[in-house]
Amino acid sequence: MAENRELLLRAKNIAIQFGGLRAVSDFSLDLYNGELIGLIGPNGAGKTTVFNMLSGIYKPTEGAITFVDRNGRLQMINKKSPAQLNKIGIARTFQNIRLFGNLSVADNIKIALHQNRTVNPLDVEFRTKKFRKDEIMMRERTKNLLSLFHLEGKMDEFAKNLPYGEQRQLEICRALASKPKLLLLDEPAAGMNGQETENLMNMISFIRKEFNLTVLLIEHDMKLVMSICERLMVLNYGRIIASGKPSEIQANKEVIKAYLGSGYEAVQAGGNE
Numbered sequence: 001m002a003e004n005r006e007l008l009l010r011a012k013n014i015a016i017q018f019g020g021l022r023a024v025s026d027f028s029l030d031l032y033n034g035e036l037i038g039l040i041g042p043n044g045a046g047k048t049t050v051f052n053m054l055s056g057i058y059k060p061t062e063g064a065i066t067f068v069d070r071n072g073r074l075q076m077i078n079k080k081s082p083a084q085l086n087k088i089g090i091a092r093t094f095q096n097i098r099l100f101g102n103l104s105v106a107d108n109i110k111i112a113l114h115q116n117r118t119v120n121p122l123d124v125e126f127r128t129k130k131f132r133k134d135e136i137m138m139r140e141r142t143k144n145l146l147s148l149f150h151l152e153g154k155m156d157e158f159a160k161n162l163p164y165g166e167q168r169q170l171e172i173c174r175a176l177a178s179k180p181k182l183l184l185l186d187e188p189a190a191g192m193n194g195q196e197t198e199n200l201m202n203m204i205s206f207i208r209k210e211f212n213l214t215v216l217l218i219e220h221d222m223k224l225v226m227s228i229c230e231r232l233m234v235l236n237y238g239r240i241i242a243s244g245k246p247s248e249i250q251a252n253k254e255v256i257k258a259y260l261g262s263g264y265e266a267v268q269a270g271g272n273e
Contacts, residue, residue: 005032007068008214009182014053014063023049024238027063031182036208036215038229040222040249042259046238047218048095051184054216055092056082070181087115089181093171093188095218101160105151105170108159109142112177145173148207165196169203176211183207185217189224197221201228222260226250234259 009031016024024046031037039047052058054065060078067077069088077085100108117138123131146152149169154162159170168188175183188204189197201224208215219225225232226246234242234249236258242249249255 005034007031008033008035009054009065009067011050011054011065012063014050014060014065016049016053016058017061022238024053024235027235027238027240029233031214031216033181033214034208034212036204036228036230037217038225038232038246039216039218039235040220040225040232040259041235041241045235047235048186049238050235051092051186051216051218055090055184056080056085067182086178086180089179090184091175091178091180091182092184093168093175093186095186095190097167097171099159099167099171099174101158103159104156105146105159105162106139106142106155108170108174109145109177110138112174113138113141115178141177145177146170148176148210149173149203165192168192168200172203172207176207179211180213182214182216185215185219187218187220189219189221197224200224204228 007030009029011027011029014024014027015022027046027050039050041047049058053060056077065077066074067085067088067090068074075088077088077090080088100111103111117134119128119131119134122128123134143152143155146155149166149172151162151166151170151173154166159167162170168191172185172188185204189200192200204215204217205228207213217225217229229246231243231245232249233240234252234255241258242252242255244252250260
């Protein structure tokens, strides 16, 4: 990244405690415009808890989170709701798919596009010309977004009837519909086969450039992470134990011990994937 890169989000010494359990401690992160960063670590390390704080689901009990919104204004976002954060440019997906299964594929996208609509309740009630024009625009935007994942032919199918991999893609597509500046992807390749993961890897790289996004992702698929992320942060027991380029993380003894395992070290020494 260039030296004059622009800061998008800063989490400084954030922590959260649930009763007597301190789930995340002293977590700090600087995200710059256009970056693609990976957050990795063992199950239970606190990765999704970090995402929940960055996306407004949890409120940090310590520290501060600031974000540069769509208008270029720096905001403190510790206390903002997920809906408020979505409006200023933060969108996310979830480890467990959260689609509206009994709605069509198209309607799942239109829900995310709703905040950009220009019609009022009277336009909707009386089906005015403005409403009809807006409906056409919404359907075109929905079709264009779905075409990124080759799902435009399934616009009228129920979301629950899509194969698992396509449901994952639809969730990412819905997140993109809100035109985020920052996209948080929580284990986007979970449950996918090798070919689906490779396609997803290429798609994440594409949408990052196409939509001028900053991407922070949680992922256990090391091939995906090491291939597309510019830098990685490793979390263990709620604390950062390492941060750096993928090549540095692969060689970090503490990371190998806590997460990657001795088998990974042996494979790397052998020059294999």
